[in-house]
Each structure stands twice: as C-alpha cells, then as structure tokens.
Amino acid sequence: MKPRFIEIMDSTLRDGEQTSGVSFLPHEKLMIARMLLRDLNVDRIEVASARVSDGEKEAVKMICRYARQIDRLDSIEVLGFVDGHLSVDWLKGAGARTLNLLAKGSLRHCREQLHKTPKEHISDIKEVVAYACEQGFNVNLYLEDWSSGMKDSPEYVYQLMDALVDQPLRRFMLPDTLGMMNPLQVVESFRKMLKRYPDTHFDFHAHNDYDLAVSNSLAAVLSGARGIHVTVNGLGERCGNAPLSSVQVILKDQFNALTSIHEEKLMDVSRLVESYSGIAIAPNQPIIGDNVFTQVAGVHADGDQKGGLYHNPLVPERFGRRREYAMGKTSGRANITRNLQELGLELTPEQTQRVTRRITELGDRKEVVTQDDLPFIVSDVLKHDVTEDRVRLVSYQVSLAYGLKPLANVKVEINGQQYEGHSSGDGQYDAFVKALRKIYHEYLDRTFPLLQNYAVTIPPGGRTDALVQTVITWQMGEGRLLRTRGLDADQTEAAIKATIKMLNIVESTLN
16 A cells, blocks of 8 residues: 655644643744754644734744745644634734634534524635635635534534535644544544545644544544644643654554654754743653653563564664663663663673662662763772772761851861861852862862753652752763762752762772
8 A cells, every 4th residue: 555645734833832831932933943844844833823912923924934935934824713804914914824714613613602603604714715815825724623513513514514615725624622532433523524525635633631632643544634733742732732753653653654754853843842831741751751762671671682672663763862771670680781881891790780789779769870870889889999988978067147158168088088178159069069179179189070060850749858869960071071960858968979979980980
C-alpha cells in the first residue's frame, strides 16, 4: 500500500495558548513560529484568534512578515468568526492570508449559543466566505463541536455540509471540542463523512479529556483524514490537545505515513515552548521527556550490551538525543559497567560489584546517582591509595542577620591537615565558598574551581521538610566541567555537600 501524506497543523500559538496560565508575548510567538516553520518544517501553524487584542495583532504581523520572507505566508492561519466583515478585516490588517472560520458543528451550539436557525447560520457563513475570497483569502472551515453534532444531530451536520461543500473552502476541520470521542466513534463518524463527501479534505482536531487525543487522531487518519491538528507538548484547554511529538512518531512508525516533520528538531521546539509557557514537560512524556531514553533496570542494560535486545524503533539518535543508563537500586552491574566505560574507568568484576552495592544503598535512600558521581563513589568504595575522604568538613558556622552580610567560619581537613578560614558573602553559601577559597589560596597556594552553574530542585508537594537537591557545575580549567550534587533538607547544607564532594574528586585526581 502506497504511503499517504498527512498534513500537520500546529495550533500551539492559538489553541495551546488557551492552557490555563499560558500567555505568549509577541516576540515569544515569533520565536516559536520561526522554529516550527524553519526547523521543524510543520506544514501549517495556527497562530492567533482574530479581534483578541492589539498585542495579538502585533504578534500576527511579526509572524506574517517573517513567513513572507521565507515564502511560507500560506502556512500561517488565524482563527476567525462568523461576524460579517470584522474578522476578515482584522486578518487583512495583520497581513495574514488564511482564515480558519469557526462555524457551529452541532445543532445545540447553533440554537443555544447563536440563537439562529441552521439556514440563518449557513447564510451567515456563506457571507463571510464570499467576502474573504473577495479579499484574496484562503478559507478553511471549523465545525465546532462536530463530535457532539455527529452524536446528537447528524442531520444538522449533513445539512451544513450539503450547503457548504461546494463553497470555495480548502479544508473542513472536524474538532472533538469536548474531548469526548473514543477511536471507534472517530472511525464511525469519519467514514460517514467521507462516504457522503468523498472528495473533501477533512482535518481532525482532538482534545485530550479522556487521554485519547493521540488515539483518536490516529483513528481519524486510519479513516481517511488528510490533516491532523496538534500542539507542542500537548498544550491546550483543559487537558490539552494531541502532542505533536507523539502523533508524529506513531504516524511514521505504526501507519507508515509520510509527514514533513524534521524529527531531530522535536526536542528543541519542545524545550523552547516549555521555557516560554512555564509548563514543565513530564519526565516520562514519550519522545521528549527527560527519562524516556534512560534505562534503569540492570537487565535492560545487559540486554543492550548483547545486541540491543531492549531497543525499539524509537532510538534516541533519531531525535537528537542519546541513550543513558541511570544508576539506582535496580541498576545492576550492567548499568554501572556502561557508565564506567563511558568515563574510561576500568574496574575488576569484584570492584564493580562493590561499587554496584554502594549505588544500590544510595538508591534505597532515594539519593540521585549520576555518571558524574561515579568517580567519587569509586574512590569512596575502593579507597585505592587514598583515605576515604581526602577532604573532610570538620566544622562550619554560617550566620545571617538583618542588615548585615552573612558570615562563615569553616574548618576543613585536607589530606590529614586541618585549616580554618572565615569570610563574608552575598549569601550563606557564598560566604562558605569564599572561606574555602581563602584556605586554598593562603594555605595551599592553589586555585579553587570556579562555580559555573547552580541549580536547586525540590520534590513535588512543597512541604517545608522536603529534601533539597543542589546541582553545581564547576569549571576545572582547560574547558573541563564537573557536576556534583548534594541532597539535604537544608539548601545551604545540600550545596555544601556538593562542594565537598567536588573537592574530594579533585584531590583524588592529584598525585
């Protein structure tokens, strides 16, 4: 069977912006639109609703100017309403060329929201379509609440289609506005539509209230839909829309469909939208989540070493990512071995087993173990020719008083010799680091590593006793970076643990 081409229309900048708490600035909309068109190569993007605000109009103008420069203006679509000339004139003033006209796809919406008869609504639609075409616009037609219409008033849907199918409309777009359909209902409804209107281009627009947006989208394709509407990261009203990344890979892998999407750019656009929207991507979100290409179970890592036994078509390199092997209580020796190999560390089987036991103990306490932690864990467990801790924090005191700079007094033992230092700083941890820096400069005549990045996270729930994870990235000279983590109920203490861990790793590499 010849592969079918499926159009992808991304509605992140219109429907996705209806996510509670999400509002993109005009320049943010432009940056997202640029990446969707230029990098991801989406066929069409719906960027706004007409007559919303001056800021919305400015965003559409910016996007249309850019799209015109790259000869993609026909890919820019704006939602408009059955309001005479108002929406069309708004789009014209914004420089757009494609109108997505929102009509009522159920008798209930027509009567109770518009207070009009079907004939009156049809007449109003035709008036807007005629005016839009007269002004040089391409027009697509949404049948809002189409899913309810097919369930409760199919004769109304057919009445609307019979009257409009010969109008100069490029696409009829069929939304499951309330997110209430299941795949079998989608198949049934689409087949009825295509049986009556076989030469018509139908799009499907899914909502995710029952967590069926992806399944319903694929059911629509299976039944003859030529286009699917998606959003980046599944943003959208209530439970959101069909996620672009999931729809893309299933279309390609499960249905052998053709699309224009450049899959290796999916992560980039997802992270950009995550940053601008403030809506975090779940770690286990397929394709784009942090954990989806991370093997934890030791048996999986072992299988991967024996011919990729746990690989599927979703290889990380396809999306510009790489497979990782996390370490925890279920890791097993194979995971540890993979990470040691990537670091260039060679251990005997007995040594690897001891390191594995230590990581399992850390996993039981829910501590995060990363590849950057491995050298320290190896030194800690195997001891080699050094003491268990070359750098040991003997004692410290930090003070904070209103109107005064924080102070720190630190006593640290380095290779068996104790040193003391004190300093003030812009914060408690800053004072602590400056005191350590003094010790290294004045007593050891050595350069203290430079702090490059400092990130703090806490588990969900927001309890006052929640553990704090501090991740610090250090510049070790000559472009070498080292990342260490500390875990504690106190943020300053967590940062201090990460710092002492870093110093032990540094000392273990000397001599």
